């Protein structure tokens with residue numbers, strides 16, 4: 334089964350799937366591996382690994398260790414092409430379709446396409462849409478793009494439809510890591526009314542209740558990052574799994 338099929342299966346089995354983003358800079362190697370073990374045992378559906386800005390030299394060593402420790406797929410969520418690696422089960426092959434930066438729409442992909450093809454790693458074509466969420470986020474600043482206005486669901490819908498028509502297999506509605514406000518429910522529900530490909534949303538989701546709201550608005554996958562970064566809070570992880578899966 335491909336990782337994409339695994340995600341679709343999670344989506345069929347539950348109301349929505351739950352993924353946890355591991356920041357490559359957040360913990361030392363042993364703790365990173367232990368965190369991956371805790372995440373997979375809590376019942377999450379996949380682990381995302383990556384960041385907008387990496388400052389730690391242990392990027393690959395940590396990835397190898399956490400991959401070994403995890404029973405669920407590990408998916409690269411690259412903040413830059415320097416993070417492209419074959420030590421993952423799949424790569425979110427992101428094109429930043431909310432922006433007009435040609436490098437993040439197609440340029441970086443051309444640069445890495447042959448390397449990725451040779452490695453044989455699965456790619457999941459992902460239409461990545463940054464949404465305005467209060468303060469400027471790292472992803473917004475680093476990508477050098479303007480996010481979609483949060484109060485314009487129809488503008489977001491036009492981007493989502495264009496992404497679907499271009500053949501992306503999944504959309505990522507991103508408020509940005511640590512966002513003040515997550516992607517609005519109205520934007521998610523408007524997109525889900527017309528778009529058939531699955532929708533991931535993340536950024537600024539700090540409670541299981543908020544995650545649940547996004548699922549009820551129609552999100553197919555929920556991502557959390559920062560809220561679990563400070564401790565291996567198994568209770569909170571399990572509460573997120575429950576709220577997202579709808580059990």
Ligand SMILES: CC(C)=CCC/C(C)=C/CC/C(C)=C/CC/C(C)=C/COP(=O)(O)OP(=O)(O)O
Pocket residue numbers: 356382383384385386410411412413414417425426427428429436437441442445471472473475476509510511559
């Ligand atoms: C698929 C390939 C090869 C390239 C695609 C083109 C690229 C690199 C797009 C990157 C777009 C981008 C900025 C994505 C964000 C990635 C990410 C993992 C963000 C996670 O959060 P951080 O912004 O690191 O949050 P913190 O500041 O909380 O650490």
Ligand SMILES: O=P(O)(O)OC[C@@H](O)CO
Pocket residue numbers: 354507508509510511512534535536537538556557558559560
């Ligand atoms: O760290 P948080 O705010 O949970 O965001 C996670 C993810 O959507 C960032 O790409």
Ligand SMILES: [Mg+2]
Pocket residue numbers: 356357358383384385386
């Ligand atoms: Mg980071």
